[in-house]
Amino acid sequence: MNTSGNPPAPNGNALYGGVTNRRVTVRDLAAAKERGERWPMLTAYDALTARVFDEAGIPVLLVGDSAANVVYGYDTTLPVTVDELVPLTAAVSRSTQRALVVADLPFGSYQASPQQALESASRFMKEGRAQAVKLEGGHAVAPQVELLVSAGVPVMAHLGLTPQSVNTLGGYRVQGRGEAAAGLLKDAKEMERAGAFSVVLECVPAELAAQVTEQLAIPTVGIGAGPSTDAQVLVWQDMAGLSPRVAKFVKTYANLNETLREAASAYADEVVGGTFPQERHSYTG
Numbered sequence: 001m002n003t004s005g006n007p008p009a010p011n012g013n014a015l016y017g018g019v020t021n022r023r024v025t026v027r028d029l030a031a032a033k034e035r036g037e038r039w040p041m042l043t044a045y046d047a048l049t050a051r052v053f054d055e056a057g058i059p060v061l062l063v064g065d066s067a068a069n070v071v072y073g074y075d076t077t078l079p080v081t082v083d084e085l086v087p088l089t090a091a092v093s094r095s096t097q098r099a100l101v102v103a104d105l106p107f108g109s110y111q112a113s114p115q116q117a118l119e120s121a122s123r124f125m126k127e128g129r130a131q132a133v134k135l136e137g138g139h140a141v142a143p144q145v146e147l148l149v150s151a152g153v154p155v156m157a158h159l160g161l162t163p164q165s166v167n168t169l170g171g172y173r174v175q176g177r178g179e180a181a182a183g184l185l186k187d188a189k190e191m192e193r194a195g196a197f198s199v200v201l202e203c204v205p206a207e208l209a210a211q212v213t214e215q216l217a218i219p220t221v222g223i224g225a226g227p228s229t230d231a232q233v234l235v236w237q238d239m240a241g242l243s244p245r246v247a248k249f250v251k252t253y254a255n256l257n258e259t260l261r262e263a264a265s266a267y268a269d270e271v272v273g274g275t276f277p278q279e280r281h282s283y284t285g
């Protein structure tokens with residue numbers, strides 16, 4: 001029973017617990033794992049789509065450094081900067097009411113030192129109004145996670161295929177197969193110990209992701225990690241059929257490429273043919 005006087009949570013997503021007048025918190029996500037509830041996460045980079053996802057009941061929105069690819073047109077995530085991501089984060093925060101907004105720390109903005117990580121995270125929280133940050137890497141970034149958490153910044157870790165390391169990984173490949181599985185599990189435990197509230201597992205075998213999910217108290221978020229993680233994340237342009245190429249782990253739930261192309265082409269035809277605009281689209285003197 002919803003006795004809050006607020007509209008019911010969209011999708012009956014129990015994560016909201018009937019509370020729809022405040023943002024989701026990292027504590028809500030921990031509680032969801034305790035109750036055995038899965039939750040969805042999507043990326044968002046602008047006001048209007050973030051608003052749609054917020055209203056659809058997506059409880060966590062990630063302003064991913066994948067903006068490098070889907071917003072800025074770079075071929076890897078390496079070139080994107082804090083200066084380029086902070087305004088997108090601010091747009092997503094301003095246009096949402098319920099979703100927890102997580103900001104991805106881009107390449108070069110946290111690896112140098114815990115102090116550098118806190119300076120970068122501060123910009124995302126002060127200027128971007130994010131409620132949490134995400135960073136890539138395991139034991140090597142444990143000191144960064146510790147300082148951020150001690151400063152009051154919730155941190156989401158990211159293991160497996162870490163795209164900011166594409167040049168040392170030798171491409172976008174599945175990680176944690178065979179011998180490498182033990183190291184990934186160890187890193188996941190180290191991120192939990194360091195205080196991370198959650199960990200993304202990208203492109204790892206489903207069996208390994210299931211094992212990590214079982215052995216950690218904090219929620220795991222899978223992308224190409226099989227069905228057993230506590231949560232799932234996808235880049236929204238991938239799941240909505242806007243991206244020209246998608247990885248095997250993507251399911252497309254809409255065909256926005258076709259829809260938008262047809263809309264643009266119909267508009268073009270009507271302008272050329274003189275059937276748009278009509279009187280109802282025009283002003284009189």
Ligand SMILES: Nc1nc(=O)c2c([nH]1)NC[C@@H]1CN(c3ccc(C(=O)N[C@@H](CCC(=O)O)C(=O)O)cc3)CN21
Pocket residue numbers: 065066069070077161163172173174203235237238243246247248249
């Ligand atoms: N639009 C978009 N979607 C993403 O999921 C995404 C980005 N951009 N940018 C940052 C990273 C890069 N990601 C990628 C990119 C490529 C593959 C890929 O081609 N994977 C191969 C797996 C090859 C193997 O079997 O080892 C595939 O065919 O799925 C995976 C993740 C995920 N992230």
Ligand SMILES: CC(C)C(=O)C(=O)O
Pocket residue numbers: 043062063064065066067104158200202223233234235
């Ligand atoms: C795919 C997710 C996990 C991400 O890191 C991003 O969008 O940048």
Ligand SMILES: [Mg+2]
Pocket residue numbers: 064065066077104
């Ligand atoms: Mg990212």
